[in-house]
Amino acid sequence: MIRVVLPAHLRTLARVNGEVTLDIEGPITQRSILDALEASYPTLRGAIRDHVTQRRRPFVRFFACGQDLSHDSPDEPLPDAVATAAEPFLVVGAIAGG
Amino acid sequence: MVGTHKGAFILTSDAKRERWNITGPHFAGWEIYHIKGSPADPNRLYASQSNGWFGQQVQRSNDGGVTWEPVGNQFVYDGVPGTHQWYDGTPHPWEFKRVWHFEPSLTDPDTVYAGVEDAALFRSTDGGGTWQELAGLRGHGTGASWQPGAGGLCLHTIILDPSDSQRMFIAISAAGAFRTDDAGKTWRPINRGLKSEFLPDANAEVGHCVHRIAMHRSRPGVLFMQKHWDVMRSDDAGESWQEVSGNLPTDFGFAIDVHAHEPETIYVVPIKSDSEHFPLDGKLRVYRSRTGGNEWEPLTKGLPQSDCYVNVLRNAMAVDSLDSCGVYFGTTGGQVYASADAGDSWMPIVHDLPAVLSVEAQTLP
Numbered sequence: 001m002i003r004v005v006l007p008a009h010l011r012t013l014a015r016v017n018g019e020v021t022l023d024i025e026g027p028i029t030q031r032s033i034l035d036a037l038e039a040s041y042p043t044l045r046g047a048i049r050d051h052v053t054q055r056r057r058p059f060v061r062f063f064a065c066g067q068d069l070s071h072d073s074p075d076e077p078l079p080d081a082v083a084t085a086a087e088p089f090l091v092v093g094a095i096a097g098g
Numbered sequence: 099m100v101g102t103h104k105g106a107f108i109l110t111s112d113a114k115r116e117r118w119n120i121t122g123p124h125f126a127g128w129e130i131y132h133i134k135g136s137p138a139d140p141n142r143l144y145a146s147q148s149n150g151w152f153g154q155q156v157q158r159s160n161d162g163g164v165t166w167e168p169v170g171n172q173f174v175y176d177g178v179p180g181t182h183q184w185y186d187g188t189p190h191p192w193e194f195k196r197v198w199h200f201e202p203s204l205t206d207p208d209t210v211y212a213g214v215e216d217a218a219l220f221r222s223t224d225g226g227g228t229w230q231e232l233a234g235l236r237g238h239g240t241g242a243s244w245q246p247g248a249g250g251l252c253l254h255t256i257i258l259d260p261s262d263s264q265r266m267f268i269a270i271s272a273a274g275a276f277r278t279d280d281a282g283k284t285w286r287p288i289n290r291g292l293k294s295e296f297l298p299d300a301n302a303e304v305g306h307c308v309h310r311i312a313m314h315r316s317r318p319g320v321l322f323m324q325k326h327w328d329v330m331r332s333d334d335a336g337e338s339w340q341e342v343s344g345n346l347p348t349d350f351g352f353a354i355d356v357h358a359h360e361p362e363t364i365y366v367v368p369i370k371s372d373s374e375h376f377p378l379d380g381k382l383r384v385y386r387s388r389t390g391g392n393e394w395e396p397l398t399k400g401l402p403q404s405d406c407y408v409n410v411l412r413n414a415m416a417v418d419s420l421d422s423c424g425v426y427f428g429t430t431g432g433q434v435y436a437s438a439d440a441g442d443s444w445m446p447i448v449h450d451l452p453a454v455l456s457v458e459a460q461t462l463p
Contacts, residue, residue: 043168047152
């Protein structure tokens with residue numbers, strides 16, 4: 001089981017409260033988490049990464065275990081603590097404004 | 099139906115239009131560029147929901163806005179998208195940003211057109227589930243020279259001809275107006291008569307900053323336009339345009355609309371200039387012409403006549419089809435004003451919404 005924390009706007013969009021849990025087989029990477037997330041909640045397609053290029057939207061960030069993983073390869077394995085559900089994978093709406 | 103910078107609001111009243119009920123915010127915290135109902139089924143609504151973090155969502159209601167469901171939000175340009183001009187004149191790839199305008203079909207609730215930024219026209223025939231670009235517009239020949247206005251390269255106006263299902267008008271800032279006579283397969287610019295002094299050639303075929311076009315359904319060949327500067331009309335479906343600014347105190351503005359029952363009665367909200375986006379002298383005045391332009395009268399009763407420095411954006415004016423005609427507009431200050439007597443007098447329905455991006459009226463049986 002993988003734990004995912006979504007920002008408030010995306011929880012509203014997906015109609016979920018609190019953390020989302022996902023069952024994923026195989027390597028735990030940004031891509032495998034987002035693939036499973038979008039499969040479970042199709043309304044999130046396009047809201048976190050581009051429909052076609054699959055690139056992360058500019059004001060979205062991915063954190064886990066106190067690290068910013070946003071610029072890592074989407075296929076890089078995530079920390080064991082995420083894979084074992086000891087820590088959640090955080091999808092974050094960047095602070096942008098003034 | 100009011101779209102704002104931070105959500106949507108539904109304002110309802112009986113035919114007297116004196117007491118209003120307000121619900122919302124729907125989609126709180128999101129920019130709602132436009133909400134519009136289907137003429138074929140008033141319970142079917144489409145809303146454009148977007149923000150800079152999480153992109154575009156399309157919301158559809160089948161019960162007049164009581165409940166909503168997200169539908170397709172994938173807008174992919176047809177083929178190799180190519181480039182348009184950027185502000186500095188360099189080529190810039192077409193990139194989808196948001197939907198500015200939904201125009202539901204006059205006859206089929208599941209068919210709806212979307213005008214988007216960067217400027218393109220999309221159509222859905224499955225109630226918003228999937229979207230296909232009508233690529234003949236961008237591909238007709240001048241697309242590579244289109245340049246964004248200050249608000250972006252947006253396709254903001256879509257008008258369907260009720261007398262000819264093959265004919266459609268659209269407008270883009272800052273490219274101009276375009277027409278199709280074959281249901282969107284092929285397009286051509288219809289900008290003859292527009293003069294834009296900011297262009298090297300003021301009479302150029304494209305490059306005009308058209309802010310809004312309006313049409314009365316009984317006379318689909320007559321179009322009224324609020325251009326960046328100048329109020330214009332065409333009596334030949336856009337083949338040529340004549341200026342009808344007449345005695346307006348300033349002919350800059352965004353919104354324009356036509357009375358529901360008097361096709362020669364039109365409304366604009368003059369704004370001081372393109373560098374000062376607020377009413378002249380701090381007085382919020384709607385101007386009405388009963389002669390199709392040139393002769394204008396200020397409408398001020400019930401509107402603030404001092405210290406008012408709001409703007410009225412291009413999608414933020416609408417009329418209902420009651421008798422007498424109701425006229426509505428929203429401001430960047432969050433007020434929505436209504437007139438139940440064709441503009442003679444006004445009252446604020448609500449004072450303190452977020453900045454209003456769009457207003458549409460539905461007259462229910």
